[in-house]
Amino acid sequence: MAFITQDLDCISDHILPLGSRNIRMYLVRGESFALLGGGVPWMVQRLETQLDEHGIDRSRIRCLVISHVHHDHCGAVPYLLRRYPHLEVIASDYGAHLLSKSGPVELIGSLNRKTLEAMNLPGEYKGMSLDFEPIPVSLRAGDGDSLDLGGGITLRFYSTPGHSRCSLSTYIPELRALFPADALPFPEPGSDKLTVTASHDYDDYVRSLEKLLLLPIELIGYEHGGMITGEDAAMMIPKSLAATLQQRRRIRDRYDELKDLDRLVDELAGKYQSLELYSMVSSDVMRATMHRMVRSALGMV
Ligand SMILES: [Fe+2]
Ligand SMILES: [Fe+2]
Known part of the structure; x- marks a missing residue:
């Protein structure tokens, strides 16, 4: 049976998917809100439009979680911090370290610039620069750390290295929802195959999957592709582990x-x-x- 990835509908009052299927962010709504994923600069216009369409009061968005420091998961964050300076950034300890270092910052900045140029897009949106720069991290999160958004919604964090050394997954226990970004294999569209993403360290990747195996899961929201729910989601971690070992x-x-x-x-x-x-x-x-x-x-x- 093929995995069914779902499109841009609002799946619950608490989770609003944003961006596109290729590059996803999620708005998690408790009493205060959190953005999961750091996007890319070429999705900023779409993101702002989506937030407007859903009448999202930006002052209620308290924080943004960077899952890992790859350019397609943090590229829009400097713009968002310029536009909404009250936002607090959450990342893993090693992620926070990379986001302050000139090497990774320059690499991400140049990838972003090249892509914007190739797409014939300007380097700013409504007077605000889309340039990448070092990102200050307010909360360095690791295993078991959590953030209460109020309204019965908690973000709980897990360090899930393997795809990258700095990977951080977010879990919402009240919704049994996992947001692993690239720390899990990806379901291939229209098939039951999984694409393993153990690009940094295979052993760490396996250990991270074993850690996630303990969580009850009813929804997985990827930062590439869609979301899966129900039985597909419940079985995804054991299937991911089996595919990785195979x-x-x-x-x-x-x-x-x-x-x-x-x-x-x-x-x-x-x-x-x-x-x-x-x-x-x-x-x-x-x-x-x-x-x-x-x-x-x-x-x-
Ligand atoms: Fe990615
Ligand atoms: Fe990645």
């Missing part, structure tokens, strides 16, 4: 056959790049990502 076995078996790391990396990079999700990723970046993932799966990192 892929590691396949990588190890294939390496035993080939005895050639470069060829194995090329094979896997080609496979990932044929997926819609990664069609925008340059072959150099994809190859570097797969190189790290394969070496990690083989225990070489």
Whole structure:
């Protein structure tokens, strides 16, 4: 059975999906509100329009959670902080460290600029710059830390490294809703296949899935693609773990056959790049990502 990912409807009074299917953010509404995900600068106009359409009072949005410091998950945050300076940013400890460092900040800034130029979009929106800059983090969250939004809604955080060292997942116990960003494999559209995203450390990725396995889950909101609910959501973590372990076995078996790391990396990079999700990723970046993932799966990192 294929996973059913749902589109931009408001799934409950408490969760409003924002952005597009490719790049998602979520507004969580308790007494105060939280934004999950940091978006990209080219979705800012759409995001503001969506918030207007739903009559969202920006002063009630108290915080924004950055799931990890990849450009497609934090790119709109500097704009949002300029426009709404009362917003408090939440990230993992290592995420906060990266967001203050010139190297990652310049890399994300240049990726954002290039994409805006390629899309023929201006570098500002309604007089506010879309440039990336260091992001001050108000709360460094780790395992079990939580934030009460009031109105019976709590954000509980889990450190879920593996996709990146800084990955942070958000769980809302009252809704049994998990927002893992890229820390879980992605359901491939229209199929029951999962795309493993263990791009930083395979062992950490497995441990993070084992940690999430303990949570009761009725909804998963990805930052790429849609949401899944019901039985699909309830079974997703065990399926994700099985798919991750199976892929590691396949990588190890294939390496035993080939005895050639470069060829194995090329094979896997080609496979990932044929997926819609990664069609925008340059072959150099994809190859570097797969190189790290394969070496990690083989225990070489
Ligand atoms: Fe991503
Ligand atoms: Fe990512």
